[in-house]
Amino acid sequence: APKKMLKTLKALSSRAVVLSVLRSAASFRTAAPERTLATRRTVATTATMTTSLDELKAAVLATPTGTALAEEDALRAKGRGPPHRASKLRLFDEPDGYEPRVTLYRDSAAWCPYCQKVWMLLEEKRIPYKVELINMRSYGEKPKAFLAKVPGGFLPAIELDGTTYTESLDIMVLLDDTFGGDDKAPRVVPERGSPAFDRCRELLSQERTLFRAWCDYVFRGSFGSERAFFRELQNMDDALAKTDGPFFLGDAAPSIVDLQYVSHVERMAASVAYWKGRVVRDSAKFPHVDAWFRALEARPSYRASRSDFYTHVRDIPPQYGDGVASRTADQKAVADALAGKDWALPLKPDALELSLQPGWEASETSADAEAAYRLVTNFDAVVDFASRPAGAGVGRWSFARPDRAKLADPVATAAADGSDVKTALREALLIVAGVLKDGAASSAAPPDGTALRAAVPPTGPLAVGVAECLAYLRDRVGCPRDMSFPAARALRSSLGWAVSELGGGARAAA
Secondary structure, eight states: HHHHHHHHHOOOSSSSHHHHOOOOOOOOOOTTTTOHHHHHHHHHSSSSHHHHHHHHHHHHHHHHHOOOOOOHHHHHHHHHOOTTTSSSEEEESSSTTOOOOOEEEEEEOOOOHHHHHHHHHHEEEEEEEEEEEETTTTTTTHHHHHHSSTTOOOSSSSTTTTEEEHHHHHHHHHHHHHHHOSSSSSSSSSSSTSSSHHHHHHHHEEEEEEHHHHEEEEEEOOHHHHHHHHHHHHHHHHHHEEEEESSSSSSOOHHHHHHHHHHHHHHHHHHHHHHHHHOOOOOOOOHHHHHHHHHHHHHHHHHHHHHHHHHHHHHHHHHHOOOOOOHHHHHHHHHHHHHTOOSSSSSSSTOOHHHHHHOHHHTTTHHHHHHHHHHHTTTTHHHHHHGGGGGOOTTTTTTTTTSSSOOOTOBBBBTTTTTTHHHHHHHHHHHHHHHTTTGGSSSSSOOOOHHHHHHOOOOHHHHHHHHHHHHHTTTTTTTTTSSOHHHHHHHHHHHHHHHHHOOHHHHHOO
């Protein structure tokens, strides 16, 4: 395939040729300790419990972060505001009621690297579009209506003026040609036949070489693969050093080359750290790669679509296979950190998980409030989701299927309303929401667990059941699908604190 692509790169005359060239990836009223479970259940279904949730919502919405997020949600419903994984309509400068020519079909988990680059291009070029969310194969079945349009089920796909297209690089070139460029939305593909276009072709070919070196290093661990990977990473750094600006072609905005690279280099950084204990974003060894990342982090399109390392290392295996761990001391320390070793309260300001993935500073100060907002504004759905271990079907989807995500449970069902575990879980999650609302997740001292232990006494099967549900939720908070990394860290750690207060649990500890 590489030889065929290099041969094809010689032709420049038509879009069809260009496509083949560029194609080659608590505020909470607690129950008294002596109350029976039946009494606590009665409290949970009365206006008192409803008022507690309402009071939490009001308190969260009164914070600057809560107010800002609510305003963004309102704008998003109208196709306005900053980019976000939950946006279903983007109008940009077009008037209300405008019908976009483009529909983007992307993954519901907001993780697919091939979807990410098309999503970013639409945002960078401010092309109005609608969004339809489709499962990746590892997360669930695809709708029959989508398979009728795209028989192979490939993501991403777009509809442009009623015609369906697949293949991410083909789509990007097509959109760039169709919608042209201006001062607000410059072209991402250089003019055909220009020196910049020749450089673009060269860099896209180089990206494929880096991609193959990454796969060999992380997923096969072949002899000499480590040296080969870092040699290609050095080539990337050298290529970035050749321009005055932070991006590959020296432009003020990302080109198709930057969009192609970032979708996988972001995942390289996470996987190389987790399975090898090595750092990709090393400002001393690869300063231009680090500067490139920082320039991208200033772009709203990248901030909206960026994942954290935990999400990556949980989503990569069903797509690429498990990585081959180096088993060095550094690798083991990184793996433990990314697997949640420090998900407890108080948060550690010097946690390894933080130092491994810079660039989230803008979200740090509002992390607790963001997590609280996402929890209380989706509270009933979160309770249903978290109660699955007390329901049925957990683990059935991925059983004996390495091509399916272990943390995905599309066939699992929630516990019955009014069941002991679900009622106690609701109380526990209200207390967690209160901890986040009060900023206790970022406090120097752990919160007082008296209210939690009173609501769910930390002995017996009920506490074990609730702890398992809280851990189930903790391990499935994803970025950017649910919230930013700092907010996710605050929520995961608050849930980890609650699990610990309840004495853990067999599956929760595992």
